[in-house]
Amino acid sequence: MDEARIIPIGTGGRPGRGTGRAKPSAAARKLAADAGPAQAAVAKAVPKSGPKAVPKSGPKVGHGSAAPKSTPKPKVVAEPVAVTQERGTLPGIPISDWLAAIETGAREVFGQEWERRLAEYLAFLRRRIQGEYNVDDFGFDAEFTDRLFLAMARPLTQKWFRLEVRGVENIPATGGALVVSNHSGTVPVDGLMTMLAVHDQTGRFLRPLGADLVFRLPAISGLARRTGATLACQADAERLLNAGELVGVWPEGFKGIGKPFSERYKLQRFGRGGFVSAALSAGVPIVPLSVVGAEEIYPMVGNLSPLARLLNLPYLPVTPFFPLLGPLGLVPLPSKWLMEFAEPIRTDAYDATEAEDPMLVFDVTDQVRETIQQNLFTLLRDRQSVFR
Amino acid sequence: MGRVVLVTGVSRDVGRRFACFAAADPSVDRVIGVDVVPPRGDIGDVDFVRADIRNPLIAKVIAREGVDTVVHMSVIATPNSAGGRVAMKELNVIGTMQLLAACQKAENLKHLIVKSSTTVYGASSRDPAMFTEDMGPKRPPRSGYQREIEEIEGYVRSFARRRPDVRVAILRCANVMGPHVVSPLTDYFQMPVIPMVLGFDPRLQFLHEDDLNGALLRAVVSDVGGTFNVAGDGMVMLSQAVRRVGRAPMPMPAFAVRQAVAALRSARLTEFSPEMVSLITYGRGVDTTRTREVLGFEPAYTSAQAFADFGRRLGKETSAGPALAAPSRAFSGASRG
Numbered sequence: 011m012d013e014a015r016i017i018p019i020g021t022g023g024r025p026g027r028g029t030g031r032a033k034p035s036a037a038a039r040k041l042a043a044d045a046g047p048a049q050a051a052v053a054k055a056v057p058k059s060g061p062k063a064v065p066k067s068g069p070k071v072g073h074g075s076a077a078p079k080s081t082p083k084p085k086v087v088a089e090p091v092a093v094t095q096e097r098g099t100l101p102g103i104p105i106s107d108w109l110a111a112i113e114t115g116a117r118e119v120f121g122q123e124w125e126r127r128l129a130e131y132l133a134f135l136r137r138r139i140q141g142e143y144n145v146d147d148f149g150f151d152a153e154f155t156d157r158l159f160l161a162m163a164r165p166l167t168q169k170w171f172r173l174e175v176r177g178v179e180n181i182p183a184t185g186g187a188l189v190v191s192n193h194s195g196t197v198p199v200d201g202l203m204t205m206l207a208v209h210d211q212t213g214r215f216l217r218p219l220g221a222d223l224v225f226r227l228p229a230i231s232g233l234a235r236r237t238g239a240t241l242a243c244q245a246d247a248e249r250l251l252n253a254g255e256l257v258g259v260w261p262e263g264f265k266g267i268g269k270p271f272s273e274r275y276k277l278q279r280f281g282r283g284g285f286v287s288a289a290l291s292a293g294v295p296i297v298p299l300s301v302v303g304a305e306e307i308y309p310m311v312g313n314l315s316p317l318a319r320l321l322n323l324p325y326l327p328v329t330p331f332f333p334l335l336g337p338l339g340l341v342p343l344p345s346k347w348l349m350e351f352a353e354p355i356r357t358d359a360y361d362a363t364e365a366e367d368p369m370l371v372f373d374v375t376d377q378v379r380e381t382i383q384q385n386l387f388t389l390l391r392d393r394q395s396v397f398r
Numbered sequence: 399m400g401r402v403v404l405v406t407g408v409s410r411d412v413g414r415r416f417a418c419f420a421a422a423d424p425s426v427d428r429v430i431g432v433d434v435v436p437p438r439g440d441i442g443d444v445d446f447v448r449a450d451i452r453n454p455l456i457a458k459v460i461a462r463e464g465v466d467t468v469v470h471m472s473v474i475a476t477p478n479s480a481g482g483r484v485a486m487k488e489l490n491v492i493g494t495m496q497l498l499a500a501c502q503k504a505e506n507l508k509h510l511i512v513k514s515s516t517t518v519y520g521a522s523s524r525d526p527a528m529f530t531e532d533m534g535p536k537r538p539p540r541s542g543y544q545r546e547i548e549e550i551e552g553y554v555r556s557f558a559r560r561r562p563d564v565r566v567a568i569l570r571c572a573n574v575m576g577p578h579v580v581s582p583l584t585d586y587f588q589m590p591v592i593p594m595v596l597g598f599d600p601r602l603q604f605l606h607e608d609d610l611n612g613a614l615l616r617a618v619v620s621d622v623g624g625t626f627n628v629a630g631d632g633m634v635m636l637s638q639a640v641r642r643v644g645r646a647p648m649p650m651p652a653f654a655v656r657q658a659v660a661a662l663r664s665a666r667l668t669e670f671s672p673e674m675v676s677l678i679t680y681g682r683g684v685d686t687t688r689t690r691e692v693l694g695f696e697p698a699y700t701s702a703q704a705f706a707d708f709g710r711r712l713g714k715e716t717s718a719g720p721a722l723a724a725p726s727r728a729f730s731g732a733s734r735g
Contacts, residue, residue: 137720141641144702144719145633147683148527149601225680226523228597228652236599236635245526245533 015093148250149235152215159237163206170344171303173203177351178211186251186294187354188285189216189258190378192277192386193266195304196327199342204258204299205237207349217250218258219243219285223324244284251292259285261375268313268325274305275390277383283375290365290374295354298378300385303347306396308332345396348389352381400427401509403618404465406451406497407472408441409433410479411578412513412610416471417444419611425619430463432456433472451493457500460507467509467618468501470494473550475515475543476582476669483542490546491553498557507564511617512554513610514570516603516627517673518547521680528685531570531625541672551625558623565623567693569613572629572684573677575704576607577711582669586678588712592640593658596649599637600681603629606699606707616695626693627684630701634719636678642717643709652679 113124120127134157137143145151167173181187191204201218208216218234219242225231240246242259250257260266265278289296312328332339355377364370403420407413408431421429421443431437431444432451449455451472460468473490480486501507519525520535539545551568558566573583586592605613605628613628640647650658659675662668689695699707706718 139641140717141635141638142717142720143638145601145635145638147601147633149599149633149635149681151635222524228595230597231523231680232597232599235601240527241524243526245528245530249528 145236148217148238148240148246150215150217150238151236152238155215155237156209159233160206160209163202164210167203167206167347170342171203171307171347173207173303173347173349175207175211175349175351177353180297180351180353181208181212181214181256182295182297182354183212183214184254186254186292187256187297188247188251188289188294189256189297189299189351190285190382191258191260191299191301192275192382193260193262194269194274194301195267195342196308196310196329197342198260198267199307200301200304201258201260203304203347204301204349208256208258214256216258217255219247219260221263223264242284244288247285247288248292251288251294261285264324268310268327270313271305271309271311275302275386277379277386280375280379283371286371286374286378287365290357290360290371291362293358293360293362295356295358296374296378297354298352298381298385300350300352300382300389301347302349302386302389302393303345306345307342309343343397346393346398348393350385350389352385355381400425401467401618402428402430402463402465403467403469404430404432404460404463405444405469405471406432406493407470407474408437408444408446409435410471410474411439411580412574412607413437413471414439414441414444415578415607416469416611416614418442420469420615420618423615423619428463430459430465432459451497451500452489454496454500456497457503460500460504464506465504466506467511468497468507469511469513469614469618470497471513471614472497473513473515473547475517475671478666478669487542487546491549494550494553498553501564502557502561507561509618510554510557510564510566511614512550512566512568513614514547514551514568514625516570516572516629516682516684517544517677518551518570519682519684520544520673521600521676521682523680525680525682528683529627530685531627531688543671544673565621567617567623568625569617570625570627570684571610571613572603572605572627572701574607574610575604575708577707579607579708582671582674584708585668586670586674587639587643587645587708590645591648592645593648593650593655594636594640595655595675595679596651598652598679599635600678601633601683602636602639602677602681602701603633603683604701604704604708605629605697606704609697609699609704612698613689613693613695616693620693622692622694624688624692626689627686628689628695628697629684629686630697630699630704631686632700632702633683634701634705636681638719639705642705642719643712655679 116124116128120131134153143151143153181189189204189208191200194200205216205218208214215238218239220234220239222241224234224239225241240250247257247259261280261283262278263281269278286296308327308329310327310329314326314328318324318326329339355374357374360370403426405413405417405420408417413433414431414437417429417431418441420426429444431441431446432449434448434450436446436448447459449459459465472493474480474486477483477486480489501510516529518535519529519533520537520539522537524536526533535544539548554566554568558564574581575584609630610628617626637647656675659668659670659672663670686697700718702718
């Protein structure tokens with residue numbers, strides 16, 4: 011369609027301030043400078059309102075003066091003659107298209123309620139930049155962990171490792187508990203996955219206990235405290251457990267995580283059982299956790315131990331792809347992960363003083379170790395293959 | 399009967415402020431300030447005695463004035479103000495020994511309060527999240543100040559064994575913050591660009607200057623002895639602190655920070671000690687439960703509020719962070735902060 015008819019609003023195309031009268035009001039007449047009669051004012055106003063549109067096909071939208079130049083006085087029109095012509099497209103992309111694109115993009119990223127989500131996100135960013143957040147005594151920053159750290163790990167868990175969690179009901183919903191897990195995979199990805207699994211299934215934050223190496227390394231140190239980790243020592247473990255937190259511990263330590271691929275799924279020695287005495291003195295249950303799949307992400311076939319000693323690291327792994335492929339070798343293999351939380355071992359029947367009894371501590375340690383090892387074998391049988 | 403309190407180290411700001419604060423307290427009769435140089439500011443009702451604690455003369459002052467409480471605040475951490483590293487060590491260690499020797503002779507002495515520092519715990523990657531009073535440093539101190547405090551505390555403890563009739567309280571205070579405090583740490587936060595150790599974000603605890611006075615006075619008037627950690631509630635991350643005062647952080651590798659600080663220190667441009675470098679690398683937290691429950695002192699300011707109060711001096715409205723969600727002691731100081 012070439013021309014569009016415009017239905018004028020208000021005056022029906024007549025001059026004036028919308029009173030509907032043919033004569034402009036006194037105020038309008040005064041506004042027209044040095045023009046005595048009202049007619050002259052109107053005649054002047056017309057060419058200003060649409061000088062280009064007039065010769066072609068009548069006046070443009072706007073004041074909608076139906077009067078051509080020659081008309082001595084505004085004619086009261088019976089039918090609206092205000093029409094407009096479609097203009098040629100302007101160069102560039104119209105603003106409306108830009109806005110639509112941004113909106114679609116925002117909806118794509120933030121979902122249906124994108125405006126609220128975007129505002130939340132900006133507020134989050136502002137708080138971060140101004141330091142407007144709280145950390146607890148351990149340096150744990152719940153907001154950062156929840157909204158950034160775990161959110162970034164989630165695709166890795168769900169899409170890459172296809173993590174399957176069993177026995178979630180064994181994690182206590184409230185109160186302190188100690189999750190004890192096997193450790194493997196050259197790089198402690200299993201700790202991250204456990205944190206994520208616990209948070210997604212129960213909404214609680216798992217507070218991992220890490221070796222002192224974690225707090226010595228730059229970048230990792232800052233991240234570890236921020237995401238809730240603290241040093242694996244009796245004092246910190248008891249402090250967290252007494253505060254009713256869910257604490258994660260990997261008693262195999264570097265012996266477990268840095269073991270060669272040939273020894274996969276064989277539990278290493280469980281240290282001195284310090285975690286058991288911490289649980290005993292706090293009187294909290296111990297939840298044994300078995301993780302299958304972490305062993306295959308970086309199969310460690312060699313160890314550059316002289317270089318590791320030089321760098322003061324416990325081991326320096328050689329995998330089939332690292333350091334052969336350089337940074338590409340850092341991509342973990344997409345093994346299938348299974349995780350099973352076993353029934354909690356209760357410790358509240360014992361006295362807090364019995365935490366000092368080495369025989370009891372060793373007994374409970376062995377019980378936990380056996381449970382984890384048995385569940386590992388069960389899970390391995392259930393897994394179809396390494397990658398499925 | 400009120401107390402007669404002798405305060406050492408009144409030429410410095412912290413000592414002078416505490417002396418004035420104690421003099422204003424009704425339970426204290428008289429406050430005698432001792433130092434080798436006269437205090438710079440107003441000392442109010444405090445009697446100033448010009449004496450060197452490294453000199454046996456101090457024993458005469460204690461005996462003649464009938465002093466029953468000694469507050470030792472003359473342990474200093476800034477070598478430049480003391481006239482060099484050697485002079486600082488002499489002042490700290492020999493000064494304390496002489497003071498304790500004088501105290502041992504004083505028959506009417508009943509209470510000894512020593513202001514120590516949480517620096518005694520050091521800062522390393524092997525530290526527990528929170529130090530309690532019965533813990534020691536996880537790595538033996540390698541350098542000056544920390545070892546000096548350790549030695550001073552050792553002398554004080556052996557004094558306590560020799561004079562069991564004297565109540566001895568050691569207050570390990572966190573870094574003092576406030577609108578009037580001048581310390582290497584406050585200088586650090588006043589830099590236009592704040593160097594940080596790359597990849598580390600330490601937890602810091604602060605003690606407000608008013609709380610320092612309050613805690614010391616509480617130790618003076620109470621009747622419990624022992625060692626107490628004194629610090630504001632909660633933690634402030636270094637990155638958070640830098641952002642709250644509106645400064646730009648400048649992350650530098652650890653070795654570069656150490657080198658730069660060493661170079662600046664040898665040029666006498668900064669008093670930033672190696673202990674401070676490890677503090678801004680690893681951070682430190684101390685458990686103040688004993689101070690609350692045994693000494694009966696509650697800090698009015700949280701760490702964040704103390705830092706916010708310091709931030710106001712920089713002409714910037716510094717936030718103390720969002721209100722804590724959990725029911726916390728943080729609110730106890732909200733009206734004052």
